[in-house]
Amino acid sequence: MTARWGWLCGLAGAFLLGCTAVHAETRALVVGVSGYPNLPEAIHLVGPKNDAREVANTLVRLGVPAGDVTVLADGVSGLQDGVSAPGPGTRQAVLAGLDHLADTARNGDLIIFYFSGHGSQQPDLNGDEEGGFDQIFLPYDIGRWNGESVDRAIVDDELGARVQRILDKGADFFGILDACHSATGFRDIPSDDARARGVDPTDLGVPEAVGSTGRPIALERKALPKGRGRAAFFYAAQTTEVALEKTPKGAADGESYGVFTYTMLNRLNQTPDLTYRTLHQAVVADIKRNTLMATQTPDLEGDLLDEPVLRLSNATAIRQWPIYAGNLQAGQLAGLNDGAIVALYADPAAPNADAVAYGVVENAGATKSTVTQIAWPCSSPTAKSGSCLTEPDATAFKKGRFARVVEPGVDLSVTLSQPVRIDPADGKDYAPAIAALRSAIASDVLSKRVSMRSSGYDIAVALVDGKLAFSATGGQIDQSGAGSSPRLTLPDNPDAAASTVAAAINRIARALALQRLAGSEAGQAIGLESQVLIARAKPEAIAGKTCSDDRTNYEPPLEAGSAPRLGDCDIISVKMRNTGPKPVDVTVLLIGQDFSITTLWPAEATINRIASGDEKSADIAQIDLGSATASDERLVLIAVPGLGKAHTAFDNLEQEGLRNASSGDDATPEMTELHDLVSKSLNDMAQSSISKPPRMEEEMSIDVRPFTTVPGK
Numbered sequence: 001m002t003a004r005w006g007w008l009c010g011l012a013g014a015f016l017l018g019c020t021a022v023h024a025e026t027r028a029l030v031v032g033v034s035g036y037p038n039l040p041e042a043i044h045l046v047g048p049k050n051d052a053r054e055v056a057n058t059l060v061r062l063g064v065p066a067g068d069v070t071v072l073a074d075g076v077s078g079l080q081d082g083v084s085a086p087g088p089g090t091r092q093a094v095l096a097g098l099d100h101l102a103d104t105a106r107n108g109d110l111i112i113f114y115f116s117g118h119g120s121q122q123p124d125l126n127g128d129e130e131g132g133f134d135q136i137f138l139p140y141d142i143g144r145w146n147g148e149s150v151d152r153a154i155v156d157d158e159l160g161a162r163v164q165r166i167l168d169k170g171a172d173f174f175g176i177l178d179a180c181h182s183a184t185g186f187r188d189i190p191s192d193d194a195r196a197r198g199v200d201p202t203d204l205g206v207p208e209a210v211g212s213t214g215r216p217i218a219l220e221r222k223a224l225p226k227g228r229g230r231a232a233f234f235y236a237a238q239t240t241e242v243a244l245e246k247t248p249k250g251a252a253d254g255e256s257y258g259v260f261t262y263t264m265l266n267r268l269n270q271t272p273d274l275t276y277r278t279l280h281q282a283v284v285a286d287i288k289r290n291t292l293m294a295t296q297t298p299d300l301e302g303d304l305l306d307e308p309v310l311r312l313s314n315a316t317a318i319r320q321w322p323i324y325a326g327n328l329q330a331g332q333l334a335g336l337n338d339g340a341i342v343a344l345y346a347d348p349a350a351p352n353a354d355a356v357a358y359g360v361v362e363n364a365g366a367t368k369s370t371v372t373q374i375a376w377p378c379s380s381p382t383a384k385s386g387s388c389l390t391e392p393d394a395t396a397f398k399k400g401r402f403a404r405v406v407e408p409g410v411d412l413s414v415t416l417s418q419p420v421r422i423d424p425a426d427g428k429d430y431a432p433a434i435a436a437l438r439s440a441i442a443s444d445v446l447s448k449r450v451s452m453r454s455s456g457y458d459i460a461v462a463l464v465d466g467k468l469a470f471s472a473t474g475g476q477i478d479q480s481g482a483g484s485s486p487r488l489t490l491p492d493n494p495d496a497a498a499s500t501v502a503a504a505i506n507r508i509a510r511a512l513a514l515q516r517l518a519g520s521e522a523g524q525a526i527g528l529e530s531q532v533l534i535a536r537a538k539p540e541a542i543a544g545k546t547c548s549d550d551r552t553n554y555e556p557p558l559e560a561g562s563a564p565r566l567g568d569c570d571i572i573s574v575k576m577r578n579t580g581p582k583p584v585d586v587t588v589l590l591i592g593q594d595f596s597i598t599t600l601w602p603a604e605a606t607i608n609r610i611a612s613g614d615e616k617s618a619d620i621a622q623i624d625l626g627s628a629t630a631s632d633e634r635l636v637l638i639a640v641p642g643l644g645k646a647h648t649a650f651d652n653l654e655q656e657g658l659r660n661a662s663s664g665d666d667a668t669p670e671m672t673e674l675h676d677l678v679s680k681s682l683n684d685m686a687q688s689s690i691s692k693p694p695r696m697e698e699e700m701s702i703d704v705r706p707f708t709t710v711p712g713k
Helices: 048-062 091-104 156-168 259-270 276-291 394-399 431-441 494-516 673-683 694-699
Strands: 026-032 069-073 084-087 110-116 119-123 133-137 172-178 231-235 244-246 299-302 320-324 341-345 357-362 369-374 402-407 409-411 414-417 450-453 460-464 467-471 528-535 571-578 584-591 597-601 615-622 631-641 689-691 701-709
Touching: 026 048, 026 091, 048 069, 048 110, 048 259, 069 091, 091 110, 091 156, 133 156, 156 172, 172 259, 231 276, 244 259, 259 276, 276 299, 276 701, 320 341, 341 394, 357 394, 409 494, 414 460, 414 494, 431 450, 431 460, 431 467, 431 494, 467 494, 494 584, 494 597, 494 631, 528 631, 528 701, 571 584, 571 631, 584 615, 597 615
Parallel strands: 026 069, 026 110, 069 084, 110 172, 172 231, 414 450
Antiparallel strands: 119 133, 231 299, 320 402, 341 357, 341 402, 357 369, 409 689, 460 467, 528 571, 571 615, 584 597, 584 631, 631 701
16 A cells, blocks of 8 residues: 655655756755664665665756755765765654754745655544544654554654645645555565565554554645645555565666656656656656556646646756766666667767767666667668678777767566575475576577566566466566466476477567557657546446446446556447547557457457547457456557558557467567567567667557456456
């Protein structure tokens, strides 16, 4: 469950871009609590100190004076010169810091508060909470239950009173909470690097008889006087989800960050000129597109949602970083991925045309990357391989001191976790499964794109129930209920078993590549506007053994929202409108939790071309009645211009799920020239990354819409 304060969490790490200076009276308190000396080590976190560092340093790079940024974080290092870091985020330090901000706030100021750490609950002390529970935040010196309350907990009411003082003075308040109030009930992979940012009240000694209600952390906000300060709140996850921290792909072992904070800073570094509403939409899309993770969907609220984040109304990202001998001082937090092409310059103020050399990003980490020199643009490629005949100038490459992105990269690689046995006492022999997994990854087909790592991976691999299980939900197995993570049953023959695993991983790679090709601004370049609508089933629609065909048994369709939860017989429809000057061909695919890809639209004999100015609507799916487990799914809308050619549909991307994986060739036929980018991304396993030419951004859009099915909902 997500910890939230009603009106205390909505900043959105709106802070990572080198752009224009912010309001002169901007002050920030950044809190990150990683180690909890009074709690068991198993509950400690790793990422908050990294989150706090990146948030604080970003604010300074944006123009907030370093002396106006205070960091309360244990174990933090690498802060910008001048940033105050007096010590860990104890109860006294956090409340005193907020008191100081409230005392010094003036009309028109901007106050920023960031918290990364654990949350929980305790019985309500003053009777003001509906449901009888206070939401609490765990400072560094948190204690345990003393019979009446949790020692040194920070109660939501205490925080709310201080924020109200800030708003009453006419100052605006931006806040973010990367935390939740309860631990996950998932089947954790032992030694996994994914951790939930929440503590069950019983772990603090709160008796079970007065334990958590499952209610989200929230404050009731009173109406503000006209003309007083406004607030915006960004939460790490929905109230039914957990906030996770995890080692990002490519980062060093143990270099964990909050999934939400990391994604948010990455997005703002690429597109700083965002409102809170568009930032939320972009972050949701990025989490779902890049990770296949459905456990976390950021939320927002407040009365600044359509205002520029951090008042950066005219901001433009500075896409330039220092580089020395191929070592680029930027990584994924700056929006860089493997495959990105960069131009090198000797002078930071040199015009774009004066590049001295070019390179391609490899091994993009969280904050640093390696760049390998290439000849670009290639004027004389070989006919067969497409490689460039012109040799790059090594001397010129060494002269480059600053790098700028020429073409963004798309990371197509897939990193699996080391296989981990969930129950060491289950009596199963997993040696054949492990051998088949390692043989498949080492094969010529997969070795260029697929690897294994103990942290910073895309897909968790577990040994459970005598089978291989795969999960993309932050290292958690069976997140949606027993058996919900797809299993793979292997044949006895070792070669056949390896081939079956290879086919399954191939399908995982294809599904992940399809999502990563998506863009957060999908559809805008070619003018496609799309809405996903849900018609909820009434009780009479599910009264029989099958879903009713009578539409009067369903509620009128409503917009689905960012992460809808659907129940038995609910109907999904899509409404598409072409606002561009050219016809558009649209394909709607479904990526299942088992990594299957199914065409939902166009149906057979249906025309999928939408003329300029026209609109089409269609029912595309209905949730099965009586599903045994919950399931995380993705709708993928692919749109391409439909001018001067036959109708284009991507129905040849279909594939079965892992439970139906079999040995043999899993490739699909080659596509037309228009499909080359998608074809290479999904079918060429020798490609671990690609660059994405601007032309492709203009000629194709891929939009991902996640949803979850919940049995009996």
